[in-house]
Amino acid sequence: MSKRFSKIPVVLSVLITVFAVVYVVYGWTSPTQTPPGGSGSLYNGPVFSVYKSANQSVANTTDTLITFDTEEFDTNNNFASNRFTPTVAGKYLLTAELELLPVGGNQAFIRFYKNGGGYKRITADINGNSGRAGVHGAVIVDANGSSDYFEVYAYQNTGSTMTVEGSSIATWFAGAKISN
Secondary structure (H helix, E strand, O other): OOHHHOOHHHHHHHHHHHHHHHHHHHOOOOOOOOOOOOOOOOOOOOEEEEEOOOOEEEOOOOOEEOOOOEEEEEOOOOEEOOEEOOOOOEEEEEEEEEEEEOOOOOEEEEEEEEOOEEEEEEEEEOOOOOOOEEEEEEEEEEEOOOOOOEEEEEEEOOOOOEEEOOOOOOOEEEEEEEEO
16 A cells, blocks of 8 residues: 555544544434433534644653643643643543654554553554654543543564654544533
């Protein structure tokens, strides 16, 4: 598969995941159907999107907190100090992308942390890649609306230090409330 089309399977899997979440959470059978509660809107709570503007080093075999220094939007002021702390209880869809360079070696991970501990992990096999590799994924989490918080960590075991690229299109973290 050419590099031009190499991300098509990833994009399709993310879209299928989002539509599956909407179907399961809301029981929608038609795009024109009003969701439960009659709001007419998919998102019923806090929504945020942040990204890195500068490169960050990730040491070999070390969980590294990714620092996000630029907010694109944060509708409820729940993102601060590299963590999302929802103040409205419910289920949230969290997504992240890390662009790693240079690439070579084994695997890289996005680790979603909840309340300071490992919660969910997304793995990318980066053997055979040269130049750069993206690790991306989405998780659904439950937040109590008072003390739960979420962070994104990077982990890699390539044998040397790697760089997470700082760019609005390369390394980002976003989330939205999808259900009570």
